[in-house]
Amino acid sequence: MTDILRTINLSKWFRKTVALDHLNMVVPEHSVYAFVGPNGAGKTTTIKILMNACQASEGVAQVFGHDSRKLCPDDFAEIGYVSENQQMPEWMTVECFMNYLRPFYPRWDVARAEELLQQFELPHDRKIRNLSQGMRMKAALASSLAYRPRLIVLDEPFTGLDALVRDELIGGVLECAEGATILISSHDLSDVESFASHIGYLDHGRLQFSEEMKSLAERFREIEVTPANPLQSPASLPMAWLSAEQSAAVVRFVDSQFDQERTVAEVHRLFGKTDQISVNPMPLRAIFVTLAKAGRKAG
Secondary structure, X not given: OOEEEEEXXXXXXXXXXXXXXXXXXXXXOOOEEEEEOOOOOOHHHHHHHHOXXXXXXXXXXXXXXXXXXXXOXXXXXXXXXXXXXXXXXXXXXXXXHHHHHHHHOOOOOHHHHHHHHHHOOOOOOOEXXXXXXXXXXXXXXXXXXXXXXXXXXXXXOOOOOOHHHHHHHHHHHHHXXXXXXXXXXXXXXXXXXXXXXXXXXXXXOEEEEEEEHHHHHHHOEEEEEEEOOOOOOOOOOOOOXXXXXXXXXXXXXXXXXXXXXXXXXXXXXXXXXXXXXXXEEOOHHHHHHHHHHHXXXXX
């Protein structure tokens, strides 16, 4: 598996405001990479630099293995890009818009374009200005999939859309993007956790982690310990144990580097004999809340 996107110590600041702080991120080929984090974390800035719509202050951004500042028309013909603030000619009808774009993309597939319009139930003769937000996003997505791009970049595409439209867009992307690499940014975890293969979490311009979804889910566990003897607080807890809480009889924490054998051994070393050790998997949202709280405490 090769890397379609890569950033190396990528930094961007606007006067005294740091938007990106030495970002090192890799998006493998054929992955569905969820680029998540709160609003203002720097996701859109990263994407704009990758798409050569914004210049970095320091560092390197690479697309298809070469500097994003040197992207040429042939490269852009391999990229489908959709954002929440997609600019489209309001006066054009949907059909006119698709026909207008066709000459710019050598691999434009007329039959596929028509299939996409039908799949998304887009009216050919309706002007873009008269489309709902959901229909506008469908039109933008259809226009970005009709030429079978190698890379699909979706920047907060689901903002303001109802659940049904989100599901339709997600289904459309996954169905029509076979063989492509997808980078999708979002501040809402529910948008991406069901289908992403990889995930990167950006906060205050810094990449907190980047890994496969399966790996992330496996290494986080919520632990509850009931010591057999009166509880005595240890001098310190392992760095990987987050959100620790302690009562007279129970200790709770999140192990961010869970390993059954190692974690249980560490519990026994710190708390002695136990009546019970409860280990529970965590949903993605709970993992992110834990990380956000830990980051806030560290800051």
